[in-house]
């Protein structure tokens with residue numbers, strides 16, 4: 001028996017999310033009294049692979065094959081399913097990011113394994129195997145029993161603390177056969193955001209709503225984000241109006257994020273907005289309306305005009321840095 | 323070419339969710355049921371593609387797994403513009419169960435593009451679309467934010483962490499769609515509502531399949547502590563609290 005964790009890489013590198021996954025997998029393995037195998041697909045150097053060992057992986061498998069350069073959901077599913085079989089995995093753990101959402105359901109059918117999707121805590125029990133997950137877009141949480149022999153868990157990003165448990169992991173090449181004719185996905189073009197902190201990765205997010213009044217007023221908000229090393233986000237009407245890009249839209253129909261700190265500026269706090277940010281550890285609200293629902297979700301608040309408050313926050317931060 | 327749009331019905335997104343006695347389910351009293359927001363956008367895009375002659379798409383069918391009581395949701399989709407509908411007459415047991423029912427229904431007809439929303443706003447599973455594709459053994463494209471046609475061939479944009487990829491996959495395929503796929507959901511016009519009454523809804527009986535998961539209970543999110551207000555005259559105090567009390571910056 002083992003716990004298998006699939007760790008995606010980005011241009012040959014892992015990121016915090018990968019280490020969260022391995023930390024989580026180790027904690028699950030501990031509950032089951034078994035060990036963790038991490039699987040990497042793609043061209044990742046040994047030094048980078050070894051980092052997975054710092055978070056508790058006992059075995060690190062690297063499947064590198066030119067056919068796997070592009071994420072083809074069917075091909076990747078076959079590789080992960082094959083390794084899950086070889087490793088006799090009873091639990092398979094994947095991120096709940098876009099890649100995980102693409103692969104977990106296919107694997108579920110392939111392995112006849114029930115999925116606990118978007119879990120944000122360790123399983124509540126291992127017999128019956130019960131997981132805790134978000135439901136009704138954050139308005140409730142469900143206890144879900146997975147009845148199949150193999151279980152798949154997709155972990156919500158930023159929901160599990162890194163746990164360093166260094167050990168001497170074994171590094172192995174996983175031989176996988178992938179036939180070129182099998183790859184159906186052809187990439188015509190790639191468009192990557194570079195040099196920006198990804199909203200889904202960010203520890204701190206500064207977000208603006210309609211209360212920012214005009215796309216021209218974003219300067220101080222971006223300055224605050226820069227001073228905090230934060231990513232920027234916005235409410236849906238702001239992206240609908242084209243004030244900010246769609247990539248920044250958070251909420252039920254946009255990105256669902258769970259940073260340590262979410263600063264909502266000029267955002268009223270509609271249910272659909274909160275659906276995307278309610279898992280943030282701390283929410284700060286800046287709003288002129290003291291009765292805005294966002295203050296019910298926030299731990300810290302300032303009732304006041306964003307245009308006056310934001311520059312003062314930037315100044316206060318600069319004072320500290322001096 | 324034909325498109326199938328899978329729709330689920332969910333509580334209106336402003337619903338205050340209450341948990342029923344015993345915690346095993348939510349209290350559905352007074353809930354307004356709507357088409358899942360992503361499915362509504364998915365349907366909208368499917369109709370746009372059908373209405374554009376150059377795509378060669380002849381029809382849009384909607385499919386739903388649910389008891390007769392969810393027919394108003396299907397009628398709504400027909401009123402918005404879908405040509406016909408399939409309802410698998412079963413209470414949804416879990417995502418695996420629903421996906422298998424959809425896959426069986428799809429096998430009975432020929433569809434070129436099958437569209438599913440990336441998530442349903444009730445169970446937040448994000449799995450049905452990918453499962454349908456795997457049951458059918460056909461490609462899936464997840465997190466699709468655009469579907470267009472170039473020279474009669476579908477071209478899909480999918481979101482990857484930190485960017486977008488423009489890709490081709492051969493039909494038939496499942497597109498699991500998200501924000502961006504359509505601008506605003508199309509709404510039903512009076513004429514559409516009238517016409518929807520006579521559009522066909524085919525009812526299929528479910529195939530026997532064991533669900534793999536079961537929700538045993540619900541709980542409400544832990545209440546957050548009350549908001550601590552900082553005087554607008556002294557915003558710097560907020561920075562101090564975030565540094566020294568919350569320790570998040």
Ligand SMILES: Cc1cc2nc3c(=O)[nH]c(=O)nc-3n(C[C@H](O)[C@H](O)[C@H](O)COP(=O)(O)OP(=O)(O)OC[C@H]3O[C@@H](n4cnc5c(N)ncnc54)[C@H](O)[C@@H]3O)c2cc1C
Nearest residue numbers: 209210211235236251252253266267268272273288289306
């Ligand atoms: C199916 C569906 C899905 C949806 N999905 C989403 C979603 O994913 N994300 C999302 O955000 N919304 C979503 N919405 C929309 C949501 O219902 C709200 O309309 C939206 O979140 C409101 O955005 P807002 O807070 O920016 O604007 P408003 O509600 O207009 O609030 C603006 C706020 O700014 C404050 N303000 C005004 N001036 C100032 C100032 N000078 N300084 C400080 N504060 C000021 C006001 O007091 C007010 O509270 C969805 C709606 C539906 C129906």
